[in-house]
Every structure is written in C-alpha cells, then in structure tokens.
Amino acid sequence: MAHGHDHPGHSHMPAGAGDGTILIAVIVNLGLTLAQVIGGYVADSTALIADGVHNFSDALALVLAFGARRLARRPASPDMSFGWSRAEIVAAFVNYIALIAVSVWLAIEAFGRVFDPPEVQGGLVMALAGLALVIDLATAALVWRAAQESVNIRAAFLHNLADAAVSIAVILGGLLIWAFGWQIADPLLTVAISVVIMWHVGMEIGPVTRMLMLAAPAGINHDEVDQSLHRIAGVTGVHHVHLWQIDEKRTALSAHLVMEPGAIPSDLVRNAKTMLKAKFGIDHATIESEWLGEPCGDPQHSDDHDHDHDHDHDHGHNHGHGNRH
Numbered sequence: 635m636a637h638g639h640d641h642p643g644h645s646h647m648p649a650g651a652g653d654g655t656i657l658i659a660v661i662v663n664l665g666l667t668l669a670q671v672i673g674g675y676v677a678d679s680t681a682l683i684a685d686g687v688h689n690f691s692d693a694l695a696l697v698l699a700f701g702a703r704r705l706a707r708r709p710a711s712p713d714m715s716f717g718w719s720r721a722e723i724v725a726a727f728v729n730y731i732a733l734i735a736v737s738v739w740l741a742i743e744a745f746g747r748v749f750d751p752p753e754v755q756g757g758l759v760m761a762l763a764g765l766a767l768v769i770d771l772a773t774a775a776l777v778w779r780a781a782q783e784s785v786n787i788r789a790a791f792l793h794n795l796a797d798a799a800v801s802i803a804v805i806l807g808g809l810l811i812w813a814f815g816w817q818i819a820d821p822l823l824t825v826a827i828s829v830v831i832m833w834h835v836g837m838e839i840g841p842v843t844r845m846l847m848l849a850a851p852a853g854i855n856h857d858e859v860d861q862s863l864h865r866i867a868g869v870t871g872v873h874h875v876h877l878w879q880i881d882e883k884r885t886a887l888s889a890h891l892v893m894e895p896g897a898i899p900s901d902l903v904r905n906a907k908t909m910l911k912a913k914f915g916i917d918h919a920t921i922e923s924e925w926l927g928e929p930c931g932d933p934q935h936s937d938d939h940d941h942d943h944d945h946d947h948d949h950g951h952n953h954g955h956g957n958r959h
Contacts, residue, residue, distance in 0.1 A: 655776040656700045663693035666769050673762040677755040680747060681820045682762055684740045684827040685797075685804045687733075689766060691831065692797050694729045696777070698722050719881040723845050730839040737831045744824035751821055756812030759820075763804035770798035800827055841882075848878040851885050854914050862913060863889060866905050868897030870926055877916075886918040892926055899923040 670686030673679075705718035777791050807823040810816045841852065850856050856877055863872045871892030880886050887910060893902055903921045910916040924930060 655779075656696055656703075659773045659776045660693055660696045660700060662769055663689055663696065663773060666766055667693060670762055670766060673758060677758040677762075678753065679755070679759045679808075679820050680740060680744050680824040681804050681807050681827060682759050684744075684824045684831075685763060685766060685800055687736050687740065687831070689770070689797055691729070691733055691834070692770070692773070696773075698725050698729070701725070716880050719883075720845070723842055723881065726842050727839070727846055730835050730842065733831060733835050737828045737835070740831075741825055741828040744821040744828065747821035747824075748818060751817035753817065756808040756810075759808035760805050760812065763801045763808060767798055767801040767805065770795075770801055774798070800830060803827065845879045845881065850877040851879050854885065854916075859887070859910070859914060859916075862909060863891060863906060866891070866902065866909060868894050868902045869906075870894045873930070874922075874932055880918065884918055885914070885916045886920075887916050888920040888922075890922045890924055890930060890932070893923050894926060897923075 674683035
C-alpha cells in the first residue's frame with residue numbers, strides 16, 4: 635500500500651506586519667468600550683451601552699486576529715502537529731456565544747423601557763457616540779494596511795466600519811432626544827443595535843462552527859472532489875474520503891484510491907495531489923493507493939475491492955457523504 639502526505643511547513647501569516655498598530659487599536663477600543671458603558675449608565679442610555687458592547691466585539695475581533703498572527707508563527711510540534719492557528723477558532727466561538735447572550739440581555743432591557751422610557755441625557759449620548767465614531771474610523775485606518783494581507787484582520791476591519799454605522803445611529807437617537815425629547819428613541823435604537831449585533835454573529839458563527847466540527851469548506855463541493863478523483867488516469871475506485879478545514883486558510887483531505895492493474899502508485903498519488911491543489915486549492919492531502927482486489931487497510935472497507943468499478947464508485951461516493959468532515 636502506497637501513500638503520500640503533503641504538509642506545508644511555512645507560516646500562513648505575515649511576520650510582524652502591522653502588529654504594533656493592531657495592538658494600539660485594541661487598547662484604544664477597550665478604553666472606548668469602558669467610557670461608553672460608564673457613560674451609558676450615567677446618561678441612563680441603553681443605546682450607548684449597546685454601542686459600547688458592539689465596540690467591545692470589535693476589540694475582541696482585533697484581539698483574536700492579533701493572537702492568531704502571533705500563535706501562527708509558533709512551529710508545529712508532536713503535540714500540536716497542525717500548529718496553533720485553531721486557538722483563534724475556539725476563542726471566536728466562545729466570544730460569539732457571549733455576544734449572543736449580551737444581545738439578548740440588551741433587547742430585554744430595551745423592551746422594558748419602551749413602555750416607560752427614562753430621562754436620557756441626549757447631549758452626553760451624542761458626545762460619547764461621536765467620540766466612538768471618530769475612534770472607529772481611526773481604528774479602521776490603523777488596520778487597513780494589515781487587512782490587505784490577512785483574512786482575520788480584514789474581518790476586524792469590516793467590524794469597525796459596521797460599528798461606525800451603529801455610532802451614527804446612536805448619535806441620531808441622542809439628537810432626537812435632545813431636540814424633540816423623544817425618549818423612546820433610545821430603547822428602540824437599542825433593539826436595533828441588538829439586532830445588528832445578532833446579525834453580525836449569525837453571519838460569522840456559522841463558518842467558525844463548521845471549522846470546529848471539521849466540516850468541509852463551504853466553497854468546495856464534496857461530490858465534485860469525489861468525481862474528480864475518479865477521473866484521474868489509473869483510478870478505478872475512490873473511498874474513505876475525508877475533507878475538512880484545518881483553519882481559515884488551510885484545507886485538508888484524505889482518501890483511498892483504488893488502482894487499475896499496471897498503474898504506477900507514485901504517479902497516481904502525485905497526479906491526485908496536483909489536481910487537488912490546482913482545482914480546489916487543497917494543499918494538505920494524504921492519499922493512499924490500493925490495488926484493485928487488495929483488502930483495504932481500513933476494516934470498514936475490507937470488501938470494497940471485490941466489486942466492479944461502478945459499485946466501488948457508489949460505495950466511495952456514499953461513504954464520503956456519511957463521513958465527510
């Protein structure tokens with residue numbers, strides 16, 4: 635039984651680019667969050683507190699992205715053979731769950747105030763929301779360069795732009811209270827901000843959950859991968875196909891390929907890896923080749939090769955669906 639394994643050993647993050655500006659952005663955003671939350675309690679504005687919580691999510695996104703850049707530079711070890719990049723995924727999932735809980739709490743508090751809105755200090759709300767808007771835009775400018783070279787930082791960059799829009803909504807609410815005394819604007823805007831936060835979480839928690847569950851990348855069709863492996867010259871069957879994301883940048887695959895008589899195992903494995911890299915961007919592949927009629931090393935497939943090509947194709951196709959990661 636022949637097998638091949640492709641394991642790139644280089645770092646997937648830029649070394650040091652933008653780390654200082656990202657750290658400054660994190661510190662500034664955490665300070666702004668504290669100011670908004672305290673100011674929200676002083677002004678009795680749930681909208682301002684909600685904006686502070688949303689801004690905190692931006693700071694967490696920057697922390698996660700910053701941490702991922704640092705951890706990704708640590709070399710793999712026998713205990714951590716894929717490196718440390720998945721630490722960001724775990725932390726992101728925990729933070730998203732926490733944000734969902736906070737958003738629900740904010741919405742409940744806001745609904746309670748809709749029917750009996752308290753007196754809100756519109757001037758203080760506008761002042762702090764205006765400060766938040768300036769800092770959000772400044773933060774986006776700080777991380778813009780790093781966002782061009784990192785998916786993680788780019789996501790944090792987009793968070794800041796979205797938070798700037800939320801700050802504009804809070805300023806609008808403060809203006810309505812200050813100009814017209816519409817105290818109900820504050821709880822209504824709080825509900826809207828809570829919905830915005832939930833929408834952001836809903837957009838991002840799905841891919842994070844898929845990576846935690848070792849699911850196949852959303853952009854790669856498992857059936858197409860299976861069929862493409864079948865079309866490789868010398869392959870008469872495919873089974874034990876597993877496709878999953880190591881992290882946001884790396885996709886891995888393992889598969890057993892059944893060879894026709896006369897096929898050259900090393901050529902077959904090399905051709906399979908070349909195809910996977912060129913067509914699907916999969917550069918971390920473990921391929922095992924087996925002769926037609928040879929018992930599979932995996933007991934689950936010990937009878938695979940006693941059948942003809944079509945049955946083996948169907949078996950591998952169905953098995954891939956039942957076990958794809």
